[in-house]
Amino acid sequence: MERFRYFLQRTVFSMKQSPLLCSATIGTVAIALMLLSFFTLIVLNVQNLTKQWSRDIQVVVYLDQVPSQTVLEQWLEEIEQYPEVEQVNYISQQQAFERFSERLGQNKDLLDGLMPEVLPAALEVSLTETARSREGTERLISLLKNNKEFHNFRYGQEWLDRYDAFIFLLQLTGTLAGGFLVFATLFIVSNTIKLTIYARRDELEIMGLIGATPMFIKAPFMAEGAFQGIIGAILALGGCHILYYFFLKKGLAALLTTAAAENIHFLPLIVQIAVIATGLLLGFIGSLLPLRKFVRI
Amino acid sequence: MIQLFNVGKVYQNGAPALHDISLKIPDGDFVYITGSSGAGKSTLLRLLYCAEKPSRGQILMGERNTTRLKSRNIALLRRDIGFVFQDFKLLNNRSVFENVALPLQVQGLSKQEISTQVYQMLQYVGLEYKLQRKPLELSGGEQQRVAIARAMVVNPRLLLADEPTGNLDHELAVEIMEMFTRINETGTTVLIATHDKEMLERFPHRTVVLHGGNIVSDDSPDSTDTCEETT
Structure with missing residues (x-):
């Protein structure tokens, strides 16, 4: 002391x-x-x-045909189980049309006379924080490709590289x-x-x-x-x-x-x-x- | 008893300081180590308080071989030794009281014990009325008395002094030497390195003369025989 x-x-x-x-x-x-x-x-x-x-990094899977409710639920469940996936949302043709219309803003009258069916339905897949890279995105796409219905993807390759x-x-x-x-x-x-x-x-x-x-x-x-x-x-x-x-x-x-x-x-x-x-x-x-x-x- | 057996010291730069020194200093002895500058006086003292290790030979202090001590044990050994230097080695930013109290604080004594012992020691050296002063506010003689008080406050078995009167005028030097004599009379072994011939004559004691790192004579005033002579 x-x-x-x-x-x-x-x-x-x-x-x-x-x-x-x-x-x-x-x-x-x-x-x-x-x-x-x-x-x-x-x-x-x-x-x-x-x-x-990086929250904007997502993979969009365009669907050729609108799936039935049962099939859609199956797909969503399957995709949510992938480790790279944080969230998956289904965007119906109607929702896609509304978004597009919103994005056009003042020019939305260009869409007059068009039906929502002109745009494809899609699945928007958000990635987990660790998977938000080109490598993670490509890994997810290879998993998604296991489903024969999924073949049309968009994920902003150039943006991801940058x-x-x-x-x-x-x-x-x-x-x-x-x-x-x-x-x-x-x-x-x-x-x-x-x-x-x-x-x-x-x-x-x-x-x-x-x-x-x-x-x-x-x-x-x-x-x-x-x-x-x-x-x-x-x-x-x-x-x-x-x-x-x-x-x-x-x-x-x-x-x-x-x-x-x-x-x-x-x-x-x-x-x-x-x-x-x-x-x-x-x-x-x-x-x-x-x-x-x-x-x- | 301090015993040196064939002690030699060569500094790292290759300069030899001591050659084959053998010496015995019984408890309670008063010994001068003298010789010209560079003779090895200070080196011998530094070996005794373990500031240097000998290049060869053995040094025994009591039953302890000091050449093999570790840092902690060197510290413990030094608690039995009091030091007085030509340049006083006082802490100028601390008061006289704090300087003298330092060795007791190191030994972990209580505040009460420290106060009592420091005051008694300052009375002994006649500086009790200046205990709050800082060293630089004192004369050279007073500073040396503070250094002696600090050395003696732990009641050491050995007192080492390196040119203790070197910075003092004649009157103060006599005063300090008288103090060493009184300390020796209480049973403390006193070892002084000095080349002050006047003091050696005025206060005669056993004198070991060094020259070029060798002992050239070792005489006691009451006998004409040479105790040890190593060249």
Whole structure:
């Protein structure tokens, strides 16, 4: 208990006593994590956006003849069992005609004199999130082809290719830039902490001379690093929120439609907790690495 | 009893610092290690408090062979040793009281015990009225007395001092040497590395002279015989 109190006192005391070094560490963690958080925020929102787009990925099976109710129910049941299928809807000729008419808008009178039977009935098959790719779509079509009645498909091949390429690019950019940012953050933070520890190397030497064990010497420094990391992470989240509000929420709202701007969200709570945990770890590991070099008994 | 058997030290850059040193220091002894600069005085002290490992030979402190100790055990060994350095090695951002309290905090003593022992020790060195001051607000002699208080507060069996009067004027140096003599009278073994000939003459004790990393003489003031001589 005495030791715990000593460590706590040392942590608070040394932060109060070296405000400049302490601010340098907190500031470095804050800036580095703010960049990382903002990057994560953008990646998550783009992912969210693409997830919304991907809902439009569906396979439409045009039917040559209108099936009887019994046959239709059989087909629906069969298709729903495929692992790639999220939902399947039957679009009757009447519904297809109404949709087409709606889509024509002011020109819908072009359809005057035409009967709904001119358009084929169809099955609209939505894919599960994991199957929303060219590969998943083709897998589903090969399954659908098991039924001889299904041979006329439409699934926007070109759009799917572009979507796949975009997702690949997004993942590649996210991984490379994210990885780079994580390493840059660790590098900058650990070097800043190394400098602050270097400035206090006399203290480390004296502690060693008076019989302090390596852990006794390191503990207050690691606690200090972890605490500064948490404060830095909280500041980073605050800064990230300001960037989000002014650049994404307000800035993009002027460029995009209101609905699109409303779909841009701040980091979810779990990610915010992860950012704070990252700050804690950065401070802790950032202190531990140089301490291993400086604390040699 | 401190015993060195054929101890040699060569630094990583290849520079030899000590050659084949053998030495016995009984408990309660007062020994000067002297010699010109570069003779190996500080290296010998560093070997004794395990800041360096010998390149060869063995060092026994009591029954412990210090050449084989791990970090944690080195820390425990150092709790039996008090250190006084020429540059004091005090923490300038902490008060006199906190500096002296440090070794006791390391040993996990209660706040009450720490307060009592630190105050008694500061009284012993005559600085009880300056316990809230920071080291840099004190004179050189006072700083060295704080360092001695910090070394002695744990009641060590051995006191090592590396040029303890090197930064002090004559009067203060005498004062510090008198303090070492009083400490030795309480049974603590005192080992001082110094080249201050005046102090060696004024406070005569067993003197081990090093030259080029070898012991060239080991004389006690009350006898003319040479205890050990290794060249």
